[in-house]
Amino acid sequence: MKKLWELYASFFRIGILTIGGGLAMLPMLKREVVDKYHWINEEEMMDIYAIGQCTPGIIAVNTATYIGYLQGGILGGTIATLGEVSPSLIIIILIASVLRQYMDNAVLLHAFAGIRIAVCAMMLDTVLLMIRKGVKNVLGVLLFFGALILATFTPVPLPVIVILAGAVGVIAFRLRKKEGGMKS
Amino acid sequence: MIYLTLFYEFFKIGLFAIGGGMATIPFLIDLSAKYGWYTTSEFANMVAISQSTPGPVGINMATYAGFQAAGIPGALIATFALVLPALVIIMLIAKFMQNFSDNPIVKAIFDGIRPTVAALILYAVLELSKISLLITTDSGYRPDFTSITICIILFILMEIPRLKKLHPLIWIAAGAVIGIVFKL
Known part of the structure; x- marks a missing residue:
């Protein structure tokens, strides 16, 4: 029970001190989960952050879910996630309500x-x-302009564009592997 | 039933927006066109507010969009629906494949998706430019040269290495001052 509260409070603090998003959260994350609670070491933290970057969803939240899960299973992951999003819910609802009037x-x-x-x-x-x-090679350039044209000039839904791009990435990887295999 | 629609749409964004909060922007822009929960110019304000308040930007934007669509319940539903897919995916990864980001197939998918995310955000900029850099006329759009000049100057300033580390808040504040001074 104490652990769950610590997870909630810790990620609440991380959430509230992350302004502007992205890498801004890393120093705060390190202070809480590495230095203060020793839930993971710094290297593990960077690995988890990297996983958060290449999975769907918000990176900061993904990191919270992962660390929470390692500490307290499904409940821990859920509680850490709630902690991370709580400040946003409170602050944005307040600001949106006030701004409406002005x-x-x-x-x-x-x-x-x-x-x-x-x-x-x-x-x-x-x-x-x-x-x-x-965008590191010709394929990247093609994907960039292909996606831009599809999104801007056609009614193809954005999720379909993302799925197509992932599929192209896999096909390119297979072709490269095949080529490499034939050469060696 | 607006709550169900909100849940469905934000769940979809949570599943297909890969690479963090900014990746949700093109999806959120498409929502404004599809349902009219907020106008494009309201959306641009939401992006700015989300970047200058505590909390992950992606969560702030989802909370804000949900609030605009259906008040406080809308804010809660949008945010929870957005984090739900990642919650499940991250826990599965934590349990079954801890070396997820080293997996070659994952890398290949991500290689395909990364250029696409850049393109989709550029698509979102083009949509946003319709309300911030262009003037709507009966026959379409014409460029607003004052706004375009300001945008180009701000962008060039952002690319100066010494200014690169400035917090987004500074740029947003600069935008506010410029807007008031030039009576935009």
Whole structure:
């Protein structure tokens, strides 16, 4: 029981101190799960984070689920996940309710018009980062433009595009393996 | 039944958005077109707020979108539906294949998906640019040169190595100030 509470409280703290997402959570995660509770060591933490990156869902939450599961089975994984998402639920519901009442304020409207431009720039920055990390060869370039064209100009649903991309990745891997096998 | 629809749509996002919170953005944009729970410009505001408040960005956005669609129950349902697929998948991985991210097939799938995620986020930027960088006219869209210039300048600033580590909050604040000063 104490363990479950520790899991909830620990991931609640990690959630609340992760602002802006992504790698921002790692120092906080390390402080809680490695330094304070010794649930895992730093190397295991990075492995788990890597798994969280290549599985569906939100990386921070996936990491919480994994560590919670290692500590307390299915219940532990669920409780850690709840801890990680609780701050968001509380804070966003509060902000959304308050903002609703002020959204006709002229200054706020100007501010948000400017913010929306900054969001565009920030997302372009993310695209560039992802291209640098993920587009490494001709196939990557083809996949990038193929997906962009399918999403922008056709009604193909986004999940289908993701599944197709995964399938292309596997087929390319098999072909490479076959080629490599014939050469050796 | 809006709650069931919310659950179904966010479960789908949780299953197909791979690579973290930003990967959910194209799906959330498509939802706005499909159901009209929020407008594209409301969505851009949601992205900014989600990046500047505590909690994983992906969870913040799901909570916000759910709240816009159906109040507090909507926020809870959207968030839980989003994390549910990963909860199950991560626990299965933790139990059966701890070296998941070293698996060659997993790597191959991910090699295919990574360029696609970058493309889908660029698709989302194009959708967002319709409300932040273009002006809607009777015959379609025309460019808003002030906004486009601001966006390009912000983007170039973000690519300067010394500014790269700045927190997203700084850029969002800059956007707000620009919006108020230029009365966007």
